[in-house]
Amino acid sequence: MYAVIKTGGKQYRVKAGDLLVVEKLDGEPGANVAFGEVLMLGEGEAVTLGAPTVEGASVSATLIETRKGEKVKIFKKIRRQGYRRTRGHRQTESVLRVTAIEGAGKSEKWDGTVDLTPKAVLDARARNLKIDAPAPLAAPAAKPAKAADAEAAPAEAKPAKKAAAPKAAAPKAEAGEKKAAPKKAAAKKTEKDAE
Secondary structure, three states: OEEEEEEOOEEEEEEOOOEEEEEOOOOOOOOEEEEOOEEEEEEOOEEEEOOOOOOOOEEEEEEEEEEEEEEEEEEEEEOOOOEEEEEEEEEEEEEEEEEEEEEOOEEEEOOOOOOOOOHHHHHHHHOOOOOOOOOOOOOOOOOOHHHHHHHHOOHHHOOOOOOOOOOOOOOOOOOOOOOOOOOOOOOOOOHHHHO
């Protein structure tokens, strides 16, 4: 059994168990979403068309995540005028798992479990990257014994940093004197120059 639903100004053909990416919908991950705007129901050769929607038909889904989609680049140019502008845009979208289709005296449900793992985590797993999962909120842990001992020790007991060695003082020229240019070594005379 399949259905054609309308959401976000677009139409989607869905079956129970399908993963669907639509325009942004309100709700937290794990929330149930119901689509009442079912335009068509079908099962094999039997098709029920709505005018404009099928009466009493609905499609249920579970919201998995709301994320930003792929980046779209907007490039403008006017030739021979030196005008170029580049902008980017990422549309927000919701990912849904269709769980049930009901209508025209028939219903179909999906028996699987909905996994709420976001796409970013799945992509990281596919590339064998380490995933930093947020830690649950808890009371601050006690400091380790070594860290507590280091803080308890007086500041004088810590080794002091070595002082930098003083640089050799260059003789300073007095205000009226000019600095002499370094002398150049005399060029060696050759036999031809001597003649």
